[in-house]
Amino acid sequence: MQDISEWYQQVVEQAGLAEHSPVRGAMTIKPYGWALWENIQRPLDAAFKATGHQNAYFPLFIPLSFLAKEAQHVEGFAQECAVVTHYRIQTDPVSHTVRPDPTAQLEEPLVVRPTSETIIWNTFKRWIQSYRDLPLLINQWANVVRWEKRPRLFLRTTEFLWQEGHTAHATAEEALKEAHQMLDIYADFVQNYLAIPVIKGRKTPTERFAGAEETFTIETLLIDGKALQAGTSHFLGQNFARAFEVQFLNERSELEYVWATSWGVSTRLIGALILSHGDEKGLVLPPRVAPIQVVIVPVWRNDTEQAETTAAAHQLAQALQAQGVRVKVDDDPHHRPGWKFNEWELRGVPLRFVIGPKDLSAGTVEVTPRHTGQKQSVSLDQARTSAKEWLETIQKELFERAKKRIEANTHRVDSYAEMRTILEEKGGFILAHWDGTAETELAIKEETGATIRCIPLDAPPEEGKCIYTGRPSQQRVVFAKAY
Amino acid sequence: MQDISEWYQQVVEQAGLAEHSPVRGAMTIKPYGWALWENIQRPLDAAFKATGHQNAYFPLFIPLSFLAKEAQHVEGFAQECAVVTHYRIQTDPVSHTVRPDPTAQLEEPLVVRPTSETIIWNTFKRWIQSYRDLPLLINQWANVVRWEKRPRLFLRTTEFLWQEGHTAHATAEEALKEAHQMLDIYADFVQNYLAIPVIKGRKTPTERFAGAEETFTIETLLIDGKALQAGTSHFLGQNFARAFEVQFLNERSELEYVWATSWGVSTRLIGALILSHGDEKGLVLPPRVAPIQVVIVPVWRNDTEQAETTAAAHQLAQALQAQGVRVKVDDDPHHRPGWKFNEWELRGVPLRFVIGPKDLSAGTVEVTPRHTGQKQSVSLDQARTSAKEWLETIQKELFERAKKRIEANTHRVDSYAEMRTILEEKGGFILAHWDGTAETELAIKEETGATIRCIPLDAPPEEGKCIYTGRPSQQRVVFAKAY
Numbered sequence: 001m002q003d004i005s006e007w008y009q010q011v012v013e014q015a016g017l018a019e020h021s022p023v024r025g026a027m028t029i030k031p032y033g034w035a036l037w038e039n040i041q042r043p044l045d046a047a048f049k050a051t052g053h054q055n056a057y058f059p060l061f062i063p064l065s066f067l068a069k070e071a072q073h074v075e076g077f078a079q080e081c082a083v084v085t086h087y088r089i090q091t092d093p094v095s096h097t098v099r100p101d102p103t104a105q106l107e108e109p110l111v112v113r114p115t116s117e118t119i120i121w122n123t124f125k126r127w128i129q130s131y132r133d134l135p136l137l138i139n140q141w142a143n144v145v146r147w148e149k150r151p152r153l154f155l156r157t158t159e160f161l162w163q164e165g166h167t168a169h170a171t172a173e174e175a176l177k178e179a180h181q182m183l184d185i186y187a188d189f190v191q192n193y194l195a196i197p198v199i200k201g202r203k204t205p206t207e208r209f210a211g212a213e214e215t216f217t218i219e220t221l222l223i224d225g226k227a228l229q230a231g232t233s234h235f236l237g238q239n240f241a242r243a244f245e246v247q248f249l250n251e252r253s254e255l256e257y258v259w260a261t262s263w264g265v266s267t268r269l270i271g272a273l274i275l276s277h278g279d280e281k282g283l284v285l286p287p288r289v290a291p292i293q294v295v296i297v298p299v300w301r302n303d304t305e306q307a308e309t310t311a312a313a314h315q316l317a318q319a320l321q322a323q324g325v326r327v328k329v330d331d332d333p334h335h336r337p338g339w340k341f342n343e344w345e346l347r348g349v350p351l352r353f354v355i356g357p358k359d360l361s362a363g364t365v366e367v368t369p370r371h372t373g374q375k376q377s378v379s380l381d382q383a384r385t386s387a388k389e390w391l392e393t394i395q396k397e398l399f400e401r402a403k404k405r406i407e408a409n410t411h412r413v414d415s416y417a418e419m420r421t422i423l424e425e426k427g428g429f430i431l432a433h434w435d436g437t438a439e440t441e442l443a444i445k446e447e448t449g450a451t452i453r454c455i456p457l458d459a460p461p462e463e464g465k466c467i468y469t470g471r472p473s474q475q476r477v478v479f480a481k482a483y
Numbered sequence: 484m485q486d487i488s489e490w491y492q493q494v495v496e497q498a499g500l501a502e503h504s505p506v507r508g509a510m511t512i513k514p515y516g517w518a519l520w521e522n523i524q525r526p527l528d529a530a531f532k533a534t535g536h537q538n539a540y541f542p543l544f545i546p547l548s549f550l551a552k553e554a555q556h557v558e559g560f561a562q563e564c565a566v567v568t569h570y571r572i573q574t575d576p577v578s579h580t581v582r583p584d585p586t587a588q589l590e591e592p593l594v595v596r597p598t599s600e601t602i603i604w605n606t607f608k609r610w611i612q613s614y615r616d617l618p619l620l621i622n623q624w625a626n627v628v629r630w631e632k633r634p635r636l637f638l639r640t641t642e643f644l645w646q647e648g649h650t651a652h653a654t655a656e657e658a659l660k661e662a663h664q665m666l667d668i669y670a671d672f673v674q675n676y677l678a679i680p681v682i683k684g685r686k687t688p689t690e691r692f693a694g695a696e697e698t699f700t701i702e703t704l705l706i707d708g709k710a711l712q713a714g715t716s717h718f719l720g721q722n723f724a725r726a727f728e729v730q731f732l733n734e735r736s737e738l739e740y741v742w743a744t745s746w747g748v749s750t751r752l753i754g755a756l757i758l759s760h761g762d763e764k765g766l767v768l769p770p771r772v773a774p775i776q777v778v779i780v781p782v783w784r785n786d787t788e789q790a791e792t793t794a795a796a797h798q799l800a801q802a803l804q805a806q807g808v809r810v811k812v813d814d815d816p817h818h819r820p821g822w823k824f825n826e827w828e829l830r831g832v833p834l835r836f837v838i839g840p841k842d843l844s845a846g847t848v849e850v851t852p853r854h855t856g857q858k859q860s861v862s863l864d865q866a867r868t869s870a871k872e873w874l875e876t877i878q879k880e881l882f883e884r885a886k887k888r889i890e891a892n893t894h895r896v897d898s899y900a901e902m903r904t905i906l907e908e909k910g911g912f913i914l915a916h917w918d919g920t921a922e923t924e925l926a927i928k929e930e931t932g933a934t935i936r937c938i939p940l941d942a943p944p945e946e947g948k949c950i951y952t953g954r955p956s957q958q959r960v961v962f963a964k965a966y
Contacts (some may be wrong), residue, residue, distance in 0.1 A: 019609075020603070021542045022549075023593060028606055031537035031618045031621070036539070054514035055521070060595075060626055060642050064572065066505075068581040073576075082544070083569040083583040083592075087630040089547065089561050089594065098551040100566040100592055109583055110506060110565075111572065112543075112595070123511055125500075132817070138514070143543055143626065147570040159543050224804070334615070416543070 001440035004224040004275075011274060012153045015283050015347045020271075025151040025158030028184070029267070032347065035291035036270055037161065041141065043193055043288075044163065044265070047185050053137040053165060058119050059112035060143075066118040070243040073117065076210020079147040082112040088242075112145040115260055117211060117236070120166045121244040128168055128258060130249045135178070136168040154271035155228070155483050160265035168258045170250065176214075179235040182263040183216040186231035195286040195398040196220050196276045197406050198230060199429075199478060201454025206438050209262075213237035219453040219478065221406045222275035227426020227453045227480035230272050233263035271483075276402050277371070283348025284371050286398050287391035294320060294327040294387060295344045299337045299356040306333070309355045312380075316353065316365070319384045325391070334447065345370060350394050353383055369394055371401070412476070416444075416467045419479065423448050429480050433473035435466035444468055444479070453478045485756075487707040494757060495636045498766050498830045501753075508634035508641030512750070515830065516637075518774035519753055520644065524624065526676055526771075527646065527748070530668050536620040536648060541602050543626075544593035549601040549803040553726040556600065559693020563629040565595040595628040600694060600719070600745055603649045604727040609739060610721035611651055618661070619651040637754035638711070638966050651741045653733065655720070658742035659697075662718040664698040665746040669714035677752065678769040678881040679703050680889055681713055682912075682961060684937025689921050692745075696720035702961065704889045705758035708910025708934045710963035713755050716746035739917045754966075759885050760854070766831025767854050769881050770874035777803060777810040777870060778827045782820045782839040789816070792838045795863075799836065800847070802867045804946045808874070828853060833877050836866055852877055854884070870902075895959070899927075899950045902962065906931050912963050916956035918949035927951055927962070934960045 013019050017033035020026075023054040023396035029037065045055070061084060068074045075096045088104035091097070106156050113119065120138070128136060141163045148158045169175040183200055183336060190196050198218035213235035220230050241247070241257040260412040281420045287293050296317055298309035322326045328349075332338050337354070344352055365383040368375045371394060378386070409428035413419045419430050434440060434452065444467075445451050455477045496502050500516035503509075528538070544567060551557045571587035574580070577776065596602065603621070611619060624646045631641045648665060652658040666683055673679050681701035695717035700803040703713050724730070724740040733739050760767035770776050779800055781792035795815045803810045811832075813823050820837070827835060837849040848866040851858045854877060859871070892911035896902045902913050917935065927950075928934050938960045943958060947956045 019606075022605060023544045026542035026544060028542065029540035031539045034538045034540055037540075055511035055517045056514045057520075057644065059506050059509035059511065060628065061506045061509060063505060064581050064583075067572070068574075074572075074581060078572050078581070081570070081572050082567045083572060084565045084595065085568045085583060086566040086592075087564070089550070089557075089564050089566060091551075091557070091561070097965055098547050098557060098561070100547075100568060109569075122505060123502075145543065161540065271665065323831050416581060445863070 002364075007278075008275065009153065011278060011282050011346070013073055017274075017448065020151075020153065023158070027153050027159075029161075032291060033270065035239055036273070036285070036289060037267060039289040039291065039339070040193070040269055041163075043142075044185075044189055047189065048139050048163075048165065051137075051181065051185065053139045053167075055140060056138050057140050058116050058123065060113055062109055062113050062119045064109050066122055067111055069118060070211045070239055072239075073211035077114045077146070077173070078090070081114055082145045082147060084110040084112065099172060099263055108148045113142070114144055114146045115262075115264075116140065116142070116144075117166065118244075118354065118473065121240040121246060121260070124166075124168055124383040125244050125246045126246050128246055129237045131170050131251055134168055134170045134258065135174065137165075137178075138167065139163055139165045152271070152483075154267055154274070157267075160267050162264050164264040166264060167261045168241070168246070170256070170258065171249065172259050175261050176235050179214070179216055179233045179261045179263065182261070183218065183231075183233040184232065186263070186265055187218050190218060190220070190230050190269070190272075191399065193286065193288045194273050194470070195395060195402060196230065196272055197399065197403040199454060199456055200458065201456045201478065203232075203454060204438070204441055204452045204477075206441055207451065209234045211236060211239050213239065216457075217454050219480075220276065220483075221429050222272070223278065223405070225409060225481070227429065227478075227482040228268075228272050228275070229267040229453070229482065230269060233380075234261060236260035236262060241363065245331060277398055278348075281342075282346035283349035285350060287350045287395045290348065290350050291326065292328045292347070292349045293325050293391055294351045294353060295349045296327065296329045296353045297337055297340050297344075298329070298331055299354055301357070305357045306362055307377070309357065313356050316355070316380065320387055323388055325387055326415060350391060353386065355456070359436055371398055413467065414464075419450075419467060420448055423450050423481060427481055429478050431476040432467040432479055433464035433475075434477045435469050435471035435473055440466060440468045450479045450481050453480050453482060489531070490761075491758060492636065494761060494765050494829070495649050499526065500757075501636045503634075503636065506641070507824065508631040510636050510640045510642075512644075517770060517773060519768070520750060521755075522772040523676070523752055524773065527668075527672055528624075530672065531622050531646075531648065531695055533666065534620075534664065536622045536650075538623060539621050540623050540625070541598055541599050541606065544794070545596050545599075545602045548912045549605055550594055552601060552745055553694045553722055555722075556694035559761055560597045560629070564597055564752060565628045565630060567595065571630065582890040596625070597627055597629045598745075598747075599623065599625070599627075599647055600649065600723055602728075604723040604729060604743075607649075607651055607729050607741075608729045611729055611731050611946040614653050615652055617653045617731060617741065618657065620648075620661075621650065621922060622646055622648045628688065635754070635966075637750055640750075643750050645747050647747040648745060649705050649745045651724070651729065652743070655742050658744050661841055662697070662699055662716045662744045662746065665744070666701065666714070666716040669716065669746070669748055670701050673701060673703070673713050673752070673755075674882065676771045677756050677759070678878060678885060679755055680886040682937060682938045683941065684961065686715075686937060687921070687924055687935045687960075689924055690934065692717045694719060694722050695869065696722065699940075700937050702963075703755060703759065704892055704912050704962065704963065705755070705762065706888070707758065707966075708892060708964070711751075711755050711758070712936070712963040712965065714746070717744060718747060719743035729805050732809070737890075751819070760881055761831075763870035764825075765829035767881065768833060769832035770833045770878050773833050774809065775811045775832045776808050776874055777834045777836060778832045779810065779812045779836045779838065780820055780827075780931075781812070782837055784840065788840045791843055792840060795838050799838070799863065799867060803870055806871055808870055827859055834870065854881055878890065892943060896950065897947070902933075902950060903931055906933050906964060910964055912961050914959040915950040915962055916958075917960045918952050918954035918956055923949060926944070933962045935964060935966050936963050
C-alpha cells in the first residue's frame with residue numbers, strides 16, 4: 001500500500017461501503033456500509049440503555065439565535081453551518097430554472113444542526129424543574145451537518161450520522177462521572193467490537209469542544225501513522241444551563257443551575273475500522289461487527305459437482321445460522337472461485353470456507369481466515385462446531401495485531417528534533433513533555449502539523465522538560481498528526 | 484371527548500410522546516414517543532429485510548436541479564421545500580447578531596429532502612448497468628422536511644421521520660408486484676401491530692404522488708370521523724428512470740429503462756395509533772408496540788407493607804421479564820396509587836397489576852386491562868403464567884373494537900344530499916359511486932371538503948350512478964374528510 005489515501009478511497013468504494021454524492025462533501029452509505037453501521041449502533045444503543053439512557057429526537061433545524069447563546073459554541077461552529085433561508089421553491093418564469101421563491105424568505109434563518117446542545121438545552125429548560133427530574137439522560141441517533149472543505153468518505157463528510165448523548169445532573173461530580181462513564185463505554189466498544197486499541201485522555205483547552213469545560217477523548221493510530229479521534233465525551237459545566245437558563249430546585253428548595261455532559265460517536269468509526277485493520281487485499285472486518293462473518297464458496301467443475309457442493313454449502317450455512325453466525329453462500333454461477341475469493345477478501349469477510357468435490361468425498365472444508373490468509377483443511381464437523389470459536393479468536397487476534405502496530409509506532413521522545421524527524425518520516429504517536437501552554441502547543445502545530453491528541457488519563461506522572469521550551473512538565477502528552 | 488383536536492394535543496404532550504419545538508412546525512419526540520417509534524421500526528425493518536430489501540443512506544441535501552428533472556415531481560414539492568443557500572454564519576459587526584455570511588452563498592441552492600426519489604435515482608444510474616443488477620431493493624430510515632402551514636404533532640410536521648423504499652426492476656409487472664407486496668406488508672403491520680383496520684386501495688390520478696403512475700394506499704378512519712392515509716406505495720413506471728437516464732442491458736443485450744417503485748410510512752403512524760384507540764383517560768396502546776406492556780403498582784399503608792408489596796411486585800416483574808414482557812414497577816414513594824393509576828392510564832399501558840397488603844396474604848393480584856378498565860382479582864400464579872396470553876387477547880380486542888367503530892361509521896350512500904348531511908354531522912367513510920372524472924372529484928372536494936381516499940382494491944364491481952353527475956360508475960369509491 002504505497003498511497004494509503006488512494007487505497008482508502010478505492011476500498012471504500014469497491015467494497016461497497018460508501019461513495020461520494022453529487023452534493024460536495026456528502027456521501028451515500030451503500031448497503032454493506034449501512035449493515036456495518038447497524039452492527040455498530042446495536043451494541044452501543046444497548047450499552048446506553050443499560051446505563052439508564054433513553055432515546056429521543058430533537059429537530060434538525062436550529063434558530064440562528066439559539067446557536068448564538070453560548071459564545072464559544074457559536075464561534076466553534078460558525079465556519080461550518082448549512083443555513084436554511086427559504087421555505088419554498090419556484091420555477092423562474094424567465095429562465096425556467098428552479099430557484100428559491102424570493103417571497104418565501106424566513107424571518108429568522110435556520111441552521112441545520114451541527115450538534116444539538118442548543119436546541120436540546122432550550123428543551124431541557126421545560127423538562128427540568130426539580131432535583132427529582134435529574135439526572136436527565138438522553139441520547140439521539142441523528143444526522144448532522146458541518147460544512148467540509150476537504151471531505152473524505154466516513155472520516156470527514158459534510159453530513160454524517162452519529163449519536164449524541166445529552167445529560168443534565170444536579171452536581172458537577174455526577175456530571176463528571178457521567179462523562180467518564182461514557183468515555184469508558186466508548187473505549188470498551190471500540191476495543192471489544194471494532195478491535196481498535198485506544199488511548200483515553202483529556203483534550204487540551206485549545207482542542208476542547210466549543211462550550212465544554214473538559215473534553216475527554218479516545219484516540220487511536222491508523223495504519224498511515226495518523227491519529228484519529230474516535231469518540232468524545234464532554235463535561236459542559238454549567239455553560240449551557242446558564243445560556244439557556246436551566247435551573248432546578250434542589251432538595252433544600254434553592255434554585256441551582258444544572259450540570260451537563262454531551263458525548264458522541266459517528267460514522268467516522270467506520271473510517272477508523274477500515275484504517276485500523278485493512279491490508280493490500282482490502283477490508284479486514286472484526287467478526288463482531290462484520291455484516292457477513294463467514295462466506296462459504298462451493299467449487300465445481302461440472303453440473304453434478306455443482307449440485308453437490310452447493311447443497312453441502314447450504315447445509316453448512318444452515319447449521320451456522322442456527323448458531324447465530326452471519327453466513328453467506330456464494331453459489332453465483334456467473335463468477336469463478338478466484339473472482340469470488342478476491343471479492344470477499346476485498347469486503348473483509350473474517351472467515352472463508354471452500355467446499356470442493358475432493359472436500360465432499362473427504363468430508364472436509366478448506367478454511368481461510370481473512371487476516372492471515374492461511375488455508376487449512378478441517379473436517380466438516382469441525383467447521384460446524386468451531387466456527388464461532390474461530391471468530392472469537394480472530395476478533396482477539398485483530399485487536400492484538402493492531403495493538404502491536406500502535407505500540408511499534410508509539411515513540412517516547414525527548415528532543416524536538418527527534419520528534420520532527422519521526423513525524424516527517426513515519427508519523428505515529430509521540431509521547432513527549434509539554435509545558436502546558438497554548439502558545440507552545442500552537443507553535444508545535446504550526447511547525448510540525450502535529451497536535452496534542454490528548455493528555456492520557458492513566459499515564460503515571462513523570463517529571464520532565466517541555467520538548468519545545470524546556471520548561472518543567474509533569475506528564476507526557478500524546479502528539480500526532482491527525483485526521 | 485368534546486374537542487378531539489384539543490384532546491389529541493393534550494394527550495400527546497401529557498403522555499410524554501412529543502411536543503412542539505421552537506421551530507414552527509417541527510416537533511421534539513420525547514422518550515416515550517421514541518420508544519413507540521422504535522417498536523414500530525423493528526418489525527417493519529425485519530419485514531423489509533425478510534423480503535430481500537437492504538438498508539442504505541442517501542444525502543439529506545438535494546441539488547435544486549435534481550428536483551426539477553421530473554416535471555410533476557417538482558410541481559408537487561415546490562410549495563414545501565426548505566432551501567439551504569449559505570454554508571457559513573458570522574456575527575454581524577454592527578448589530579452583533581448572528582447571520583448567514585453573505586460571502587458564503589452556495590452557487591446552487593440545496594433542498595432539504597422532502598422525499599429522496601431524485602437523489603436516489605441519480606445514484607441508481609451508477610448502480611444499474613445490467614439485468615443482473617436488478618431488482619435493486621433499497622430502503623432508508625431518514626428524516627425529511629416538508630414545510631407545513633398548519634402543523635399537528637405526528638400527523639403533519641415540517642420535519643418527520645420515515646422509511647422510504649426505492650426499488651428498480653426489469654419489468655413493469657415485477658415493479659407493480661413489488662408495489663402491491665409493500666402495500667400488503669404495511670397493511671399487515673398496521674393491522675397486526677397497531678391494531679388499526681385499514682382499507683387497501685388505489686388513489687385517483689388527482690391524489691397520486693407527484694411522479695407516480697399509480698399510488699396505492701392504506702386508509703383508516705379515526706375516532707373523530709376523519710380519514711388518515713397511513714402508508715403509501717407507488718408504482719413510478721419509468722418516469723424517474725427516464726428523468727435520470729437509468730437504463731439496463733437486458734438478457735438480449737438491449738438497452739431498456741428500468742421500472743420503479745417507492746413506498747413509505749412515517750411517524751404519522753403514531754398519530755394514527757393515538758386517534759384509533761384513545762379514550763377520555765388518554766392513550767390506549769396495543770401491547771405489541773407498547774413501550775411498557777404491564778405496569779405493576781405495589782400499594783401500602785406503612786413501611787412494612789411497602790417493603791413487602793414492593794418486593795412482591797419486583798418478583799412478579801422479574802418473572803414476566805423472563806418471558807419477554809416489557810414491564811415496569813412503579814414503586815415511587817412520592818406519588819399515591821390513584822395518581823399512578825391515572826398516569827399509566829394516560830400513557831396507555833395495556834395491563835395494570837396492583838399488589839396490596841390483602842393481595843399478599845391472599846396470594847392475589849388485581850388486574851385491570853386499560854381498554855376496558857374492568858378490575859379482576861386473580862391468583863399471583865395466574866398473573867405470572869397468563870400475562871402474555873392476556874396481552875395477545877387485548878391486541879385482538881383493540882383491533883376488533885376499532886373495526887366495529889369503523890364499520891359503524893362507514894356509510895353506503897346513494898345521494899349527494901345524504902352524503903353532505905353525513906359529512907357535516909358525523910364524518911366517516913362514505914362509499915359512493917363516482918363517474919371517474921377529476922372534475923367531479925374536485926367539485927365534491929370544493930363543496931364538501933371530502934376527497935376520494937381510495938378506490939378499494941378488493942371491492943366487488945357494482946353498477947351504479949355517480950352521486951354527483953348521475954353518470955354511470957362501475958365501483959364505489961371511499962370519500963371522507965381527511966388529515
